[in-house]
Amino acid sequence: MSDRTYPYTAWLLTRNLQLLQVELVDQGFAGSAYDRTESGRNYPVDRLFPSKARAIACAEMKLGELADELARRQISLHQRQAELQRHKDVL
Template sequence: MSERTYPYKAWVLMPSFKPAEVELARNYGVYYDETANGKIYHIEHSLYQTKAAAIAAGRKKIEEQQADIAKRLERVNKRIAALDKAERTA
């Protein structure tokens, strides 16, 4: 989001991943913008120009989380297999 004039509206993902429109009142340093009530958002990682862009970013974050969970499950399954093998040879 470049060349911003304040106030302006943008979309964010709430912790529940529900997209919400916010109005940003001022710049808060190089990488952040602030709402009138003091909530600060990172310009590149939290603000989206459209609702569709916010939803797409949310889906991408979920895919990354799923990939992380799959890696962790793979490591857990390897540990279980190692314990099973050790138990059979004991």
């Protein structure tokens, strides 16, 4: 059973890391894993935050993870370019 009281306002962190303020009126489908807006839209509880500051902190953490992944991929790209250049040089 959920310990949330309805209606309440929360901050939603979208997949594009945009912040939206939403008002939730009841539990959504699948029990307490989702909350529902007045228009019937269901949002996963793990993407909802009680304050804008917490949502921003989570977005910053995700951006840091994305930056780390991009750095690893950039290293891999440079290694592949170097390997290709070695093959071109022997031609």
